């Protein structure tokens with residue numbers, strides 16, 4: 001069994017707001033991948049006395065613990081319970097009804113001998129590779145459907161944040177778990193899987209260096225570190241060329257890769 005994770009902050013001056021864990025219990029053939037991308041709050045009030053890393057550490061920790069201890073519970077229920085647990089940790093000090101209360105994208109994948117379960121909420125990506133090499137991307141594309149000019153306006157974005165017709169993130173409302181993209185795949189149909197925050201998936205989605213299958217090939221050959229180094233090199237070249245394509249020079253970038261043991 002091979003599993004690797006890597007994460008690079010977008011800027012040395014700011015904390016990395018991504019969060020990632022790969023859990024491989026020593027007993028049995030199951031495991032879990034968890035990847036969160038904390039939503040960077042714009043300057044101004046978010047109703048919370050904590051930081052985004054504080055939030056992602058609690059949410060990620062709860063997701064990891066519950067995925068292992070509650071094998072009986074579907075991933076959407078695990079997300080719901082993890083959001084509630086995290087909200088309980090600061091509802092007495094913070095205004096959790098604030099539209100910009102700390103929030104994150106979520107990728108959660110869990111496997112055992114029979115199946116691979118997945119859950120994706122907001123714009124991080126999950127890739128599933130079948131034994132014949134076909135790669136399927138599981139994406140929640142609601143944010144992609146929001147026009148770019150809307151996303152340039154904080155007020156306009158806030159009107160779509162965790163609202164019907166807009167896009168959804170894991171914030172303080174456990175009900176959002178029902179909005180996640182979920183599914184189950186027979187274990188025999190998955191050879192390896194990967195999770196990417198949007199700072200890493202820009203190798204495909206922003207720079208167009210290849211498709212998801214090509215991206216998976218980089219992950220296998222060079223590992224998550226190799227993919228992230230390629231992204232940083234593309235960003236640097238793009239900046240030298242005038243850099244009109246991106247809106248953040250570097251974003252926190254995180255990738256996790258796991259090959260499931262043969263059966």
Ligand SMILES: [Zn+2]
Pocket residue numbers: 047048049050090093094
């Ligand atoms: Zn708080």
